[in-house]
Amino acid sequence: TQSNSKPSLVTSSLIGGVGGLVVAVAIITILYLCDKRIKRLQYLVSEEDARVFSAGADPYADGSLVKLATAVTSEKPEALLIASIAPDEEAKKYAEAFAEALSATGKKSKLVEFGEGKEDWKKYFAADRTDDEFEIFSFDGSEKGALGFIAAKAGNACFVVNQATVRANDFAAAVDEVNAAGARYFGTVLYNVTDSYTG
Numbered sequence: 267t268q269s270n271s272k273p274s275l276v277t278s279s280l281i282g283g284v285g286g287l288v289v290a291v292a293i294i295t296i297l298y299l300c301d302k303r304i305k306r307l308q309y310l311v312s313e314e315d316a317r318v319f320s321a322g323a324d325p326y327a328d329g330s331l332v333k334l335a336t337a338v339t340s341e342k343p344e345a346l347l348i349a350s351i352a353p354d355e356e357a358k359k360y361a362e363a364f365a366e367a368l369s370a371t372g373k374k375s376k377l378v379e380f381g382e383g384k385e386d387w388k389k390y391f392a393a394d395r396t397d398d399e400f401e402i403f404s405f406d407g408s409e410k411g412a413l414g415f416i417a418a419k420a421g422n423a424c425f426v427v428n429q430a431t432v433r434a435n436d437f438a439a440a441v442d443e444v445n446a447a448g449a450r451y452f453g454t455v456l457y458n459v460t461d462s463y464t465g
Contacts, residue, residue, distance in 0.1 A: 361404035
C-alpha cells in the first residue's frame, strides 16, 4: 500500500542509487589523491623529458628494449646507466637484456654492474677506461648517494621502476639527483603498473 506522505518505491530506489554512486565516487577520489605512487610522469618531470619505454606488467612490454636501443642509436650517448630507485634486482636483469639487445644490433657494448657484492664504482671510475665500447652501467640502488656520481660518469640515466611500490617523491628525488650531478635523465621503464597509473 502506497502512502501519499512517503516517497514511492521507485523514488526511494533512485535516491539510494544516486547516493551510493556519490559515496563511491568520493571514496575512489580520496583513495586516488592519497595514493603516493607515480600516477603520471608528466606530474614529476617536464613533458619533453617524460619518456616512457614501457608501461606494462613486465619491463619488456611494448617493445621497450627495441625502443631504448633505438633511442641510444639515434642520440649516440657514450654510456647509459640503467638503475633502480629502491633496491630492485629487476634493473640488473633489464640491463643484461638491454646489453644483449644492443649487441645484436652490432653495437659493441660492455655491461658493468654496481651495487652490493658487485663491481666497486669508486675503483672502477678511478681506473682507465676504453673508449671503443658503449658502456652500460647497472645500479641496484643499494648504496645511498652513489646514483648521482655513477649517472655523472655515464652522462645518461634510465630508471627501471616498479610502479606499484615506488613512491612519486622518491622518483622525483632520483631524477633531481641525476640532473644535479650534470647527467641527463634519459627515460623510464615502468613495470608492474597498477590502476593508479594514468599514462
